[in-house]
Amino acid sequence: MLSRNSSNFIGSLIARSFHSSSATRSAPSAPINYPSLKIENAGELQKMNLFQAINNAMDIALKTDPKSVIFGEDVGFGGVFRCTVDLRDKYGANRVFNTPLCEQGIAGFGIGLAAQGATAIAEIQFADYIFPAFDQIVNEAAKYRYRSGNQFNCGSLTFRSPYGAVGHGGHYHSQSPESYFGQTPGLKVVIPSTPIEAKGLLLASIREPNPVIFFEPKLMYRSAVEEVPVGDYEIPLGKARIVREGKDITIVGWGAQMRVLLQACQMAEEKLGISCELIDLRTIQPWDVDCVVNSVKKTGRLVVSHEAPKTGGWAAEIASTIQERCFLHLEAPIQRICGYDTPFPLIFEKFYLPDHLKNFEAIKKTIAY
Template identity: 70%
Template sequence: MAALRVVEALGGNRAVRHVLRWSLACAPVPRRTAAHFTFQPDPEPTEYGPTQKMNLFQAVHSAMDNTLAKDPTAVIFGEDVAFGGVFRCTVGLRDKYGKDRVFNTPLCEQGIVGFGIGVAVAGATSIAEIQFADYIFPAFDQIVNEAAKYRYRSGDLFNCGSLTIRAPWGCVGHGALYHSQSPEAFFGHCAGVKVVIPRSPIQAKGLLLSCIEDQNPCIFFEPKILYRAAVEQVPVEPYQIPLSQAEILQEGSDVTLLSWGTQVHVIREVADMAQEKLGLSCEVIDLRTILPWDIETICKSVTKTGRLLISHEAPVTGGFASEISSTVQLMDSMELGVTGHSWNDPQ
């Protein structure tokens, strides 16, 4: 169990870990909505008007429906998008808005993103779907060398800031090697593009609408295991959640637990277990935006707690946790790194 492994890391010596493992093995097992986590919904928001029960894919659908209704230039395209997509995120949108605004593309990811760049440069709102995040790699050149750099290489005369790239992301049962990857760290080295991963339906709709409205190209990774497992009361009308602002879900004093996407629900469970078994007060933070990430909130939290534990689904080698931990250590030691520039919002 993922939560047990993290609590054992907090637990210290071998004897403590043994007691933890034994006590947890004997404890009643809570009902789970998925293999390695229990989804914890957020309270119903009241500031955005009427709400409706939605799972995550319905929240994504609602965001795109709002966009198409509001913006006559908005178009959505990708493999099987006209049909509704493999996860049904675009179901019914072609019938509602027409085949010229919601349409299929060939199975060519570099072509999908390249076309999306052109649509955005021409002034339209461009929403491209990559069928699985695992298939984003053929489009890597278009994203890194074209979309991310378009504004800079033209001296801000042209940009493709109205481009948003959506992709189902993360592990899921029976996903295997081509349907379970978490490639966010590959784009962490790329100035000029924003990378966002939500933890819930409420977050998904608000963050996706912010990506669509943002004046920089954005990659929006959607945790596919949450498409149906996560259900919340989501506002029907459009609303936005600010990018590059981490959210403190639980205040604490002993250790900072940081994650994003599905893994946020793991560390929330860890925080409860650590409090119960070890008496530790955990501060739980959802990073939400991977790039550019909220350095200030994280460093303030670690200054308070003195400890930081980062959990993500992606492989540990080269994972984005390395960037975060090195930045926190830099702030602590004030060492000087001689490197290229960091991500700066050109706006």
């Protein structure tokens, strides 16, 4: 059996292999022009991919908040995905530093640091490795404010972690664990989908007075590129975004799945003449119920898609809420297009993932019901 250190070493190798050109086999052959958010009064723009936008957000956080610190495994040299590159050189080893290979220790240290008034930005190297820290996050960080009646808290605490499939991650480097944390009162769970969104949502998360789990779609670290405002801006948490307006069916997703869903929506329009309303949920908890409800009341149909397994996934929570709120408006059963209820496979990853073809078939089935 591999040791914990060996597992992290393999994780580093996987991350490095992802940087190579061979890793692009998991991305769409033709890049999708994913419509991003427009920031008003944006000022100067700079071309950034998603990991550079995250780096830029943390640079701003460190510059504007002298109490902010970044820590985690390998963050001192930039991290396996390079999200913290150059930050230690710029702000010093007292504010950007490596930790031992111990996720429970990272979480516990972050809680204590935030409880003493610091702004703690902790990196968990892969979302798959967040589980050793689960007790600290859900039993301590999430309940800190509640159990004291708001006499003390650890609100200035953000856990960043790459999540999801990359094409060759296998069991321990491909999981999407957002639903585990989504059902925990006291935590906010955020997943961006574009560089502009990643920067604004991360700055809002770092400045949020409650603990935040910030999952970053690692497949899109380098594949998502756009003109990002270089200045300081935030995108409010808990607010979904209507990416594409439509009248026939509502499609909901988040993170890397948004690119897949846009492909499915385009196929539905081109092949079937179906007008799809596409919603990027952005924040899993608290999620924007009103946005989805208003859309489903207009379209009468709903498809929700995510990479995580279907049973107990966040799509189930959305489907249940919409059934309660929109029952008399529904024209067809709600569809959930998700990963299978198995450990994440390696050679069968393409069969496991809820790709654009599976979502297109769900759209077609829902419309024809």
